[in-house]
Amino acid sequence: MKEVAFGQYYPVDSFIHRLDPRLKLVFLIAFITAIFIASNFWGLGACVLVLAAIIVFSRVPLGKVLRSVRAIAFLVLFTAVINLLFYAGETVYFQWGILVVTKEGILFSVFLVIRLLLLVICSSMLTYTTTPVALTDGIESLLTPLKWIRFPVHALALIMSIALRMIPTLMEEAERIQNAQKARGADFESGNIFRRIKAIVPILIPLLLSAFRRADELGDAMEARCYMGGKMRTKYKKLKFSWRDGLSLFVCVLLITAVVLLRIYLGDVI
Amino acid sequence: MRIVAEHLSYTYNPNTPFAAAALKDVSLCIEEGEFFGIIGHTGSGKSTFIQHLNGLIRLPSSMKKYRERKPKRGEQLLPRPTLRVGSYDLSEKTTDFRALRKSVGMVFQYPEHQLFGETVKEDVAFGLKNFAEKGKELSKEVETSAVREAIEAVGLNYGEVAEKSPFDLSGGQKRRVAIAGVIVSRPEILVLDEPAAGLDPLGKKEIMELLHRLHKTWCKTVIIVSHDMDEIAENCTMSALFAEGTVKYCLSPRELFQKAEELFALGLDIPLVAKLCRALDERGIHIDCDYTAADFVKKILALKRGEGRA
Amino acid sequence: MYALEFKDVSFSYGEGGFRIPKLNFTVKEGEFVAILGHNGSGKSTLARLANGILAPDRGTVSVFGAPVDEKHLYEVRRQVGVVFQNPDNQTVASIVEDDVAFGAENVGTPREEIGRRIDFALSAVGMQAHRLSAVSRLSGGQKQRVAIAGVLALKPRIMILDESTAMLDPRGRREIMEVAKRLNQEEGMTIVVITHFPEEALLADRALVMNRGELVMQGAPKEIFTRHEELITYNLELPRIGRIEKSLHEGGMPVKSTLNIEELVNEIAGELTCGS
Missing domain, CATH: 3.40.50.300 (P-loop containing nucleotide triphosphate hydrolases)
Known part of the structure; x- marks a missing residue:
């Protein structure tokens, strides 16, 4: 049976894996804020240092981490080139028409590239080290205060949870249907874009029908188990803070402070 | 092959x-x-x-x-x-x-x-069209007759089901249509x-x-x-x-x-007839059959009539 | 008072759709009942009527004396657990224990109690070892056992297995029926098995046969399976072993209808020795 490797979760046991998902979400937000507060290479350096520590402690192989960058390699390159060629700096190294390469341009595009890489890598570290289920629990828990403004936190969490549960099933099904149509000579790989879109119809229709059928049956099964919305519902799982989380929170505060101080005392990148 | x-x-x-x-x-x-x-x-x-x-x-x-x-x-x-x-x-x-x-x-x-x-006919024809030689369109007659043969081969009445939506058929009929869609080629x-x-x-x-x-x-x-x-x-x-x-x-x-x-030992079962043969074996009655019910009954009845007993 | 009672129940899925004209039957507390019928005989509508997912057009369905209506719906659903057919379409959570907890959470069970119920339910179906497993990686039979556990966590008094074995392999089927039998014998739970496998009906105390929305036969499974001609008219088959007995009979070996391997073998051995 094919295991559908869903999401990017990298299943090892590590310090980072064991952190409370809420903390990891807060940490991610704080880290991203820090990246944007950082206005010079020293600030970014502090971020790089913290991220490097996270990677080491997460026991996710470096190759795997760098793979997450591959998806946005083009974007990074594009940003770098545009800034390199159009940034209006003072120390001109090279000029051709409207294109200028300046010292400031080089520095700035290097700065941007590091910033982008930090952003992507830190986000994927979250998904590498946190199961989708834990992530959902974390989001639900963090959103709980919104219940006060009648935001349907519970319904949202249930939707996410069911989606996560169903994704592997539907992926398997999509593959099975695709194989069945391939066995009947369907060709999904050749032809122009219109042909390819048309070729997907024999997969899409059965998949949609099955999704509706499943939703219908799941609804019955949930009702049969006394589901009546979020009223009077209790929750079995409680997230717990541990010393690891305390320590990480401390690192988080430290990083923000450092980045702010570095910004104030060392000024901007250029 | x-x-x-x-x-x-x-x-x-x-x-x-x-x-x-x-x-x-x-x-x-x-x-x-x-x-x-x-x-x-x-x-x-x-x-x-x-x-x-x-x-x-x-x-x-x-x-x-x-x-x-x-x-x-x-x-x-x-x-x-x-x-x-x-x-x-x-x-x-x-x-x-x-x-x-x-x-x-x-x-x-x-x-x-x-x-x-949309129709049974169309679904069954899917494979036929896909496997047709590139560049050569199948003539409508060839297609229809091939689809008709396949639908009839799976025991369905072509006139009755061909124009229907496959989703309006019963479970067993749907499965037959699906099989027709494969054997059509x-x-x-x-x-x-x-x-x-x-x-x-x-x-x-x-x-x-x-x-x-x-x-x-x-x-x-x-x-x-x-x-x-x-x-x-x-x-x-x-x-x-x-x-x-x-x-x-x-x-x-x-x-x-x-x-x-x-x-x-592999967590698998044996057919009912094989279980019966084993139990009979323990009682000293040896039945040499191919484990189909028909052969088992035949061999038992033959024994009963006194044939083939050692 | 009956555990489950259908009184003059009629139901239809709209004009021209499937129809139950008038249905009367009862299930006693602690009973193990099988409802047999071919695909489309209406047997699965029963499960949905029994816990109020569908409402009858006329007549009443009651559970331990309480009518299944808007007012008692919640109470009824706590008493009647239903396990459905497709093992993939019954779980809401990705992790086994979270899914088992779902029902208990819905009725506001305190946290510590939910933990205890998960322990109880998973051990009742023999899935303790998979408590933290991902549901999507289990086999069909295991998923169905998790579904049963999810129902057990609500502590129901009746459990309806609505064709819960139809999509499983023989091993999965056996596992589910063993669990049902055990719950009936050890916990005294009332069990209703809706199935098209005659072999499964043999495990029950009593079997009901449905055809076109009507109850057409009723009695001890062994007794029902002696009425072969009648079963055929309802598109039903004998269990395999029954068919062999019948062929032997027709071939001139008058074995009794036993529907049991050991007993049949004894019959055959007896016939062969007295014949020689």
Whole structure:
């Protein structure tokens, strides 16, 4: 049976894996804020240092981490080139028409590239080290205060949870249907874009029908188990803070402070 | 078309923590004309194996980017996996996989869930159109007559169902339409993954009868994957037992089900008739039958009449 | 008071659709009942009527004396657990224990109690070892056992298995029926098995046969399976072993209808020795 490797979760046991998902979400937000507060290479350096520590402690192989960058390699390159060629700096190294390469341009595009890489890598570290289920629990828990403004936190969490549960099933099904149509000579790989879109119809229709059928049956099964919305519902799982989380929170505060101080005392990148 | 597999291995999600070996050095030969049964638990590798037969899973050596590996000094390379289906060598890059798929029809589990056409006619014609030679459109008459033959071959009334939406049919009828959609391209080998799953006993019986009809008239070889030992004993001429990614036995049902202890050890069952024979054996009554109910009854009645007793 | 009572129940899925004209039957507390019928005989509508997912057009369905209506719906659903057919379409959570907890959470069970119920339910179905497994990686039979556990966590008094074995392999089927039998014998739970496998009906104390929305036969399973001609008219088959007995009979060996391997073998051995 094919295991559908869903999401990017990298299943090892590590310090980072064991952190409370809420903390990891807060940490991610704080880290991203820090990246944007950082206005010079020293600030970014502090971020790089913290991220490097996270990677080491997460026991996710470096190759795997760098793979997450591959998806946005083009974007990074594009940003770098545009800034390199159009940034209006003072120390001109090279000029051709409207294109200028300046010292400031080089520095700035290097700065941007590091910033982008930090952003992507830190986000994927979250998904590498946190199961989708834990992530959902974390989001639900963090959103709980919104219940006060009648935001349907519970319904949202249930939707996410069911989606996560169903994704592997539907992926398997999509593959099975695709194989069945391939066995009947369907060709999904050749032809122009219109042909390819048309070729997907024999997969899409059965998949949609099955999704509706499943939703219908799941609804019955949930009702049969006394589901009546979020009223009077209790929750079995409680997230717990541990010393690891305390320590990480401390690192988080430290990083923000450092980045702010570095910004104030060392000024901007250029 | 004869199927000869040698040293097939396959791993899902290689080089990840989810890596799972589905086939380990499988060699198996399926002769033309058999009604072949493939047995095994979920995860035994049987589904992976049958998906090789029409190239849904490709041998590494048939892939474009495949390069022969030179053995390091002192290293013994594993024997090269090969798979031949008739004249098709599936380990070659030059194999025409489209033509292969036309010759090896494959019906997946719950095939009725793969229907999509607006009408039964249209759904059945899907494979026919796909397999038509490039550049040559099928004439409407040829198409209609082929579709009609396929629908009638699965025991449905063409006039009654052709214009209907497949989704308005009963469960059993839908499954027949799905099978028609595969046999319409006249495959020589028909592979079915649990063709009777989810049907009631009568539906099961009808589907198996249908497959026997197709076996005699339509497809030379029929291969079924089944969990039901009685189904294997009643219908198959040969069978292969998969366990943990390997072929443990490739025997006729008559020989296979004599190995009751071995099957029990693998967590598998034996057919009811085999159980009866075993229990009779313990009482000193030896019945030499092929484990079909009909043969069992015949042999018992013969004994009763005093024939064939030692 | 009956555990489950259908009184003059009629139901239809709209004009021209499937119809139950008038249905009367009862299930006693602690009973193990099988409802047999071919596909489309209406047997699955029963499960949905029994816990109020569908409402009858006329007549009443009651559970332990309480009518299944808007007012008692919640109470009824706590008493009647239903396990459905498709093992993939019944779980809401990705992890086994979270899914088992779902029902208990819905009725506001305190946290510690939910933990205890998960322990109880998973051990009742023999799935303790998979408590933290991902549901999507289990076999069909295991998924169905998790579905049963999810129902057990609500502590129901009746459990209806609505064709819960139809999509499973023989091993999965056996596992589910063993669990049902055990719950009936050890916990005294009332069990209703809706099935098209005659072999499964043999495990029950009593079997009901449905055809076109009507109850057409009723009695001890062994007794029902002696009426072969009648069963055929309802598109039903004998269990395999029954068919062998029948062929032997027709071939001139008058074995009794036993529907049991050991007993049949004794019958055959007896016939053969007295014949020689």
